[in-house]
């Protein structure tokens with residue numbers, strides 16, 4: 001199913017709301033509640049969900065577990081995606097330590113770093129391998145997801161190794177635009193960009 005890009009961006013927020021409702025033991029959730037949590041309007045929520053045939057029941061709303069399962073299917077969260085992470089520094093460790101990504105189907109199976117003092121250690125229960133092993137291990141395990149948390153100058157070379165090894169999705173935290181073949185999806189995360197937007201609104205208010 002092809003999901004419009006802007007709808008796709010909203011779905012993880014709807015999903016988060018449904019997880020919260022499921023944890024609280026609620027059976028139904030209204031489009032208004034989802035809208036509040038996702039900071040959009042209820043009409044938008046209903047329009048987005050209609051695309052997948054998810055219809056709320058009058059007076060009750062959406063069945064929490066059914067809609068949650070539907071979103072998991074659409075967002076690919078039902079499949080566990082095994083991933084490797086390269087760069088076990090401050091940010092890399094924070095990502096590995098955070099258990100919340102498991103809910104989204106992320107399973108980081110191996111870590112890589114160039115620092116000799118880190119290689120061979122265990123971080124959050126996973127072994128740190130030398131970068132020289134990256135291509136071989138990724139190929140052997142058939143891993144398709146790579147996470148980059150190395151310093152900027154190293155991000156492109158690491159992405160190159162990942163692509164050669166067969167990685168098809170890169171979650172890049174280094175502040176650099178990666179060059180990759182068209183069949184590789186790159187998601188760049190930049191907290192500083194978010195901060196700049198926040199400061200822009202603050203400056204506008206002043």
Ligand SMILES: NC(=O)c1ccc[n+]([C@@H]2O[C@H](COP(=O)([O-])OP(=O)(O)OC[C@H]3O[C@@H](n4cnc5c(N)ncnc54)[C@H](O)[C@@H]3O)[C@@H](O)[C@H]2O)c1
Pocket residue numbers: 086087088089090091092112113114115118131149150151152154158172173174175189190191192
């Ligand atoms: N996306 C964001 O919002 C955000 C936030 C913070 C940091 N960052 C970026 O994340 C990256 C890491 O930041 P940090 O603070 O964790 O840095 P850090 O120095 O704490 O960690 C970097 C790690 O990468 C390893 N490394 C260096 N070169 C390598 C190579 N060639 N191959 C494998 N490992 C290598 C180092 O040994 C170290 O363990 C940087 O690019 C930084 O700019 C992004």
